[in-house]
Amino acid sequence: MREYLELYVDGRWTAPAGPHTIDVVNPATEQVCGKVAAGSAVDVDRAVAAARGAFAGWSGTAVKDRVAVLQDIAEKYRERTGDLADALTEEMGAPAALAGGAQVQLGLGHLTTAVEILRNFAFEERRGTTLVVREPIGVCGLITPWNWPLNQIAVKVFPALATGCTTVLKPSEKAPFTGQVFAEILDAAGVPAGVFNLVQGDGPGVGVPLARHEDVDMVSFTGSVRAGADVARNAAATVKRVTQELGGKSPNIVLDDDAFAANVGKGVAALMGNSGQTCSAPSRMLVPAARMAEAVEAAGRAAAAITVGDPRGPAAMGPVSSAAQFEKVQAMIQRGIDEGATLVTGGTGRPEGLERGYYVRPTVFADVTQDMTVAREEIFGPVLTLHGYDDLDHAVRLANDTQYGLAGHVAGQDLGTARAVARRIRAGWVTINEGFDFGCPFGGYKRSGNGREWGEFGFHDYLEVKGIAGYAPADDDDRPAQ
Structure with missing residues (x-):
């Protein structure tokens, strides 16, 4: 019986504001196999404050330093692949071969892809006399589903960290174990306090206050069309960016x-x-x-x-x-x-x-x-x-x-x-013919959502674009940005 009764906020495992928990049912046995803390709006406030406090420092780090942190995460991730696979099988019923195979390996693939892209990503470019700068958008609320829980955490957290954003993750309450192990991995890798935060809980208790929060700059959501529309409505009052990967009938x-x-x-x-x-x-x-x-x-x-x-x-x-x-x-x-x-x-x-x-x-x-x-x-x-x-x-x-x-x-x-x-x-x-590429952009048209994940395209939604006109003299077009 797993018991994860603490949240990960500001670099520490900490008790939630309230005493409530959520039972997790093993779908293969129909029996309760564990429980997780049920966070609340108070816990969201604490996590967002931690992410906001860490943003200035993390967004100002050099690319090589962020690469080093992601590489440390990859090392700890590899050490925990067995634990991640066990969690997936228990919480959502993925067969052992699938859990230890595609479910776990997709997460690692997205991590190593993010490292390679970050090394060469153009955060600045000159266009005539204008400097175009791509800056991290800020604090990101990440809401992930139960069907590919580790993959969807990976395609949100890793690009966000790579681009210099700070994060608050809410995994699905139906499959929360992988999110907990994932947080343990990032903690062991030494991710700076406040850069990554985990608040377990359900949609009304955590998802809604996270989407509504005035100090969250962006929400990335994966789930149903109905829930995605609710997230967009909750985020609308603060005019934050909302990206969504929703349903399909492919x-x-x-x-x-x-x-x-x-x-x-x-x-x-x-x-x-x-x-x-x-x-x-x-x-x-x-x-x-x-x-x-x-x-x-x-x-x-x-x-x-x-x-x-x-x-x-x-x-x-x-x-x-x-x-x-x-x-x-x-x-x-x-x-x-x-x-x-x-x-x-x-x-x-x-x-x-x-x-x-x-x-x-x-x-x-x-x-x-x-x-x-x-x-x-x-x-x-x-x-x-x-x-x-x-x-x-x-x-x-x-x-x-x-x-x-x-x-x-x-x-x-x-x-x-x-x-x-x-x-x-x-x-x-x-x-x-079942082609596959970690660099291929993934996302939907129509009611399947907006925004793109995977590879370089997964970086774009976590960045603001700033244009600095008159950055260079008109006769200096060919010089690189300084």
């Missing part, structure tokens, strides 16, 4: 070629990873209508082959994160059945042999039309919908017929065709 256009069946199988696996709880997951598979029967057979076979079970063992898929998420996914599967979609495999209820835990059957629907709820709403579970297209123009129209625009996926052997299709998808992050 298309996966599978091209008509010899790799078709294999690419259908890969698309199923990509969706089902992390129990379908990935904002950018390829949840809508678009296939040539003439090959729908082949797609149904390949998708059904791939989904049925996915092993579901105890995340501490060899199962490929663990539970969804909570009772609420389980009930939502079950309701959406039933909605698909009721609205007339063809159930290829899966369905409601737990997989056979699993009587306890929030386990969902890997589910595939065919004959899905654009007006069905399962085609339009984010399910956030292991549920795939199959849609037929007549030609590539039709495929693109179907792909873009959504309120979301976080991600898109294209799979096919003809790279030229795949590139052309990818350009036409209205989304902020598009993969061709």
Whole structure:
């Protein structure tokens, strides 16, 4: 039983203002596996004051000194990868291979990427007689989700620290253990007091006062569209910057070629990873209508082959994160059945042999039309919908017929065709044949949010741009800034 009853404020572990705690439930057992302190507006005030007090010093450090701190964090992070993986499995049910693999390694990848970018980042540049300066925006409130908790902490905290900002982190109360271990890592690495602060708690108790706080200069939020709109409303009175990575209903256009069946199988696996709880997951598979029967057979076979079970063992898929998420996914599967979609495999209820835990059957629907709820709403579970297209123009129209625009996926052997299709998808992050790059900007169009994370683009939202006109004489355009 884990008990994390202190917050990390101004470089010290300290008791919260109130006595309240939040129980954390292991989704594989449905049993309470720990508790964390429940912070309040008073704790937010203390953390923001610490961050504000540390800002002048941290923002004035030399780049080489910030690089050194991030490298120290990386060293301590590597020492704690096992602890981070254990926390992920316990708090959100990530299978051991996923927790110790992608979940932990993505965080480390974003850290090492931030170090490399920081070394060469242009914080100043001359444009004629003007000097353009990029300065840290200030105190940043960072609100992170439960589905990829470590990845989302990493893509916010590391760019913020690299650019000279100070931070207050509120992890999800459903998956708070990784945030606690993360804070221990930064403490062990010697991050200066006040530069990083951790306040555990829920949305009303911590998220709202953090977004509203008049001394917070920016809020970065990852979560649902509904919660993102609430964050923006709460931040509006102080006209602070708000960046958001929200929901998705991402298309996966599978091209008509010899790799078709294999690419259908890969698309199923990509969706089902992390129990379908990935904002950018390829949840809508678009296939040539003439090959729908082949797609149904390949998708059904791939989904049925996915092993579901105890995340501490060899199962490929663990539970969804909570009772609420389980009930939502079950309701959406039933909605698909009721609205007339063809159930290829899966369905409601737990997989056979699993009587306890929030386990969902890997589910595939065919004959899905654009007006069905399962085609339009984010399910956030292991549920795939199959849609037929007549030609590539039709495929693109179907792909873009959504309120979301976080991600898109294209799979096919003809790279030229795949590139052309990818350009036409209205989304902020598009993969061709499951391509991956830590430097690729990640973020959404439309109701999937605003701003970008990952790589160099992850630095931009943490910076203000200052123009100093007349910085140099008109006849001195070629001299570097001093």
